Amino acid sequence: MSADMADHERIDFSKISFLVVEPNRLMGQMVRDVLQMLDAQYIDRARDFETAVNVLRMGRTDMMITEWALNQEKLGRDGMDIVHWVRNDGGSPNRMMPIVMMTANSEEEYVCRARDCGVSEFVAKPYTVNGFYTRLASAIARPRQFVRIGEYFGPDRRRRKVDYAGPERRVEAV
Amino acid sequence: MPPSQELRRKAVNFKKGFKLKLEPEEIRKLEAVVEKATDQFTVEVAEKLRGLRVALNDVANSQIGADQAMQAIRSLSLEIKGMGGMFKYPLLTAFAKSLNDFTKDMGVPTPIQLDIIAAQIDALYVVMGNRIQGSGSKIEMQLLGALEEAARKYRHH
Numbered sequence: 001m002s003a004d005m006a007d008h009e010r011i012d013f014s015k016i017s018f019l020v021v022e023p024n025r026l027m028g029q030m031v032r033d034v035l036q037m038l039d040a041q042y043i044d045r046a047r048d049f050e051t052a053v054n055v056l057r058m059g060r061t062d063m064m065i066t067e068w069a070l071n072q073e074k075l076g077r078d079g080m081d082i083v084h085w086v087r088n089d090g091g092s093p094n095r096m097m098p099i100v101m102m103t104a105n106s107e108e109e110y111v112c113r114a115r116d117c118g119v120s121e122f123v124a125k126p127y128t129v130n131g132f133y134t135r136l137a138s139a140i141a142r143p144r145q146f147v148r149i150g151e152y153f154g155p156d157r158r159r160r161k162v163d164y165a166g167p168e169r170r171v172e173a174v
Numbered sequence: 175m176p177p178s179q180e181l182r183r184k185a186v187n188f189k190k191g192f193k194l195k196l197e198p199e200e201i202r203k204l205e206a207v208v209e210k211a212t213d214q215f216t217v218e219v220a221e222k223l224r225g226l227r228v229a230l231n232d233v234a235n236s237q238i239g240a241d242q243a244m245q246a247i248r249s250l251s252l253e254i255k256g257m258g259g260m261f262k263y264p265l266l267t268a269f270a271k272s273l274n275d276f277t278k279d280m281g282v283p284t285p286i287q288l289d290i291i292a293a294q295i296d297a298l299y300v301v302m303g304n305r306i307q308g309s310g311s312k313i314e315m316q317l318l319g320a321l322e323e324a325a326r327k328y329r330h331h
Contacts, residue, residue, distance in 0.1 A: 008207030012191035015184050024253055026218045033207045038192060041297050070253055096178040104256030104274075122237060125269055129204040130196060140302045141186050143177035155177070159247070 012072055017042035021052045021082060022102075027125075031102070032063060034129055042173065044145035050078035063140065065077055068103035068110070079103070081119050085114050087118040096146055098139035099122035102127065118154025120144070208260060215261045219302055222244045222250045226295045233283065233291075247291065248277050254298065265310040269297045270316055276325040290324050297321060 018035055019080050020043060022028035032043050044051035044061065053062060064086065068079040083099055086092050098120045103110065106124030114122050119142070121135035144155040185191070192200065225246065232243035251274040258266030273294040277283075283291060297317060300306070305316060 006194070008188050008193075009186055010191035010193055012187055012190060013190075016181065016325050023225075024257075026214050027253075029207060029214075030211060034204055037204055037207050039262055069249065075261050085303065088185075094178075098181060101209065106237070124263075126258030126261075129208060130201045133192075133196055133201075133204065136193075141183055143182060145177050146175050148175075161290070 011137055013038040013040040016040060016140070017044070017060050017062045017092060017118075019044045019046065019052065019055050019064045019066075021046045021048075021064065021070065021079060023047045023070050027067070027102075031132075034107060034132065038133075039173055049085075052082050053116055055090060056082075056086065056093065061094070061097065063098045063100070065100045065102060065136075068101060068105050068114070080114070081115045083114075087143040098143060100135055100139055102132070104144065115157050118152070120155050181273050214262050215257060216302070218244060219254060219257065219266070222254055223295070223298055225250050225303065226298070227254050230288075230292060230295060236287055244280060244282070245276060248274060251277065262307045263301065264308065265306055265314055265318070266301045268309075269301060269321070271296060272318065272325060273298070276329060280329075284328075290321070290328055293324075294321055 013035065018040055020028055020031045020035075021081075022045070028045055028047070035043055036088060040058070044055045046055055052064075052066070056064070064082070066079040070078045070082075079101060082145055083101070086097055086099060087095055089142065099118070099125060100121045101114045101119040102123040102125055102126040104116075111122050120139045123132055123135050146154065147156050196204075213296075227247040229243040229250070233247070234238045248283065251270045255267050255270035255274055258264060258268075258270060276290065276294065280287065301310070301314070310318075311313065
């Protein structure tokens with residue numbers, strides 16, 4: 001697609017079914033309100049791993065936005081466990097679902113861990129709504145190719161295209 | 175392997191919806207959504223600050239359950255860290271980050287570590303009690319610097 005055409009692309013959020021996983025009442029409401037302002041019509045919400053997975057199993061979710069730190073009292077599972085479930089579990093209805101992780105765990109080590117778990121985009125809290133929108137739009141309109149390398153299955157973690165002279169270790173198809 | 179184009183096919187078009195780069199007016203409208211929730215933010219943070227004081231008290235007064243109370247301090251400070259800057263309270267985020275970093279891998283704190291945690295929680299109260307938006311004045315920045323220095327010094331003592 002030419003750059004000129006890309007400039008005219010639009011995202012119709014009313015067509016997308018979201019799952020927002022956020023234990024904090026206010027922050028969950030903020031995400032929902034922003035999505036509704038963007039004209040999103042279908043927004044499921046969850047506060048813990050179990051509820052999130054139950055919603056995902058229904059197969060209606062197009063895109064998930066999840067916090068890393070969830071309600072620990074329920075099995076001690078967090079947002080990364082949900083990402084891992086989506087990408088790797090046999091019961092996952094859409095293993096290539098775009099996943100945006102929003103978290104106050106914003107230091108580089110966490111960004112790397114999230115990336116290595118298979119998130120599509122990472123939003124550090126506190127965030128600006130424009131920053132959030134940019135990540136959301138990127139995950140929807142510019143999906144990255146998926147790779148399987150060893151135990152990793154998820155979006156290509158290399159964002160820049162660089163010349164690589166070494167052996168190709170990626171598996172092209174599952 | 176190529177990415178799934180299912181969502182793109184479903185939602186991306188040339189007629190309806192939002193461009194990939196928002197117009198300033200659209201950004202303003204989205205920011206208004208956040209601003210509208212400022213009162214709720216204040217209530218929410220006040221609740222979490224009370225939770226921090228309770229947890230601190232639990233850590234100070236009992237060895238049994240101290241681990242759980244420390245986990246509560248880590249969890250509450252992380253939540254405050256993530257909220258402050260969104261509502262024009264970056265100083266609150268900075269103090270909460272300082273507390274969260276300090277307690278991250280901490281077991282039951284020593285008396286001096288407990289004093290530092292108490293001072294960090296007091297600082298959060300000061301920011302909210304005085305509604306200090308932005309980065310604060312020179313005094314607040316000095317306080318933040320001093321607490322971070324103390325945290326660095328006593329993290330492992």
